[in-house]
Amino acid sequence: MSNGEGKKTLLWVVLAIVLLVVIGYATGFFATDVEGELEAPSVDLDVEGGELPDIDSDVGDIDVGTEEVTVETPTIEVEEAVPDEE
DSSP states (O other): OOHHHHHHHHHHHHHHHHHHHHHHHHHTSSOOOOOSOOOOOOOOOOOOOOOOOOOOOOOOOOOOOOOOOOOOOOOOOOOOOOOOOO
16 A cells, blocks of 8 residues: 555545544534533733844855856758658
């Protein structure tokens, strides 16, 4: 089995399990009892301004320039195609 086929098979198995769980909850096969109310925690924040670290970098030097060069190009001759006479 190739790596791609194994991933596809795993995906189908996971999707089937998720589908079975969703169907189980929808039909009442699974039941959950929740007591109490949902309440978000209270959070007190005391935030001060941040500071970036000092960074010392040594980088290479690149010199870019231009140079005039003459390049010889080949000469091409094209002959017109003549249709075959039958």
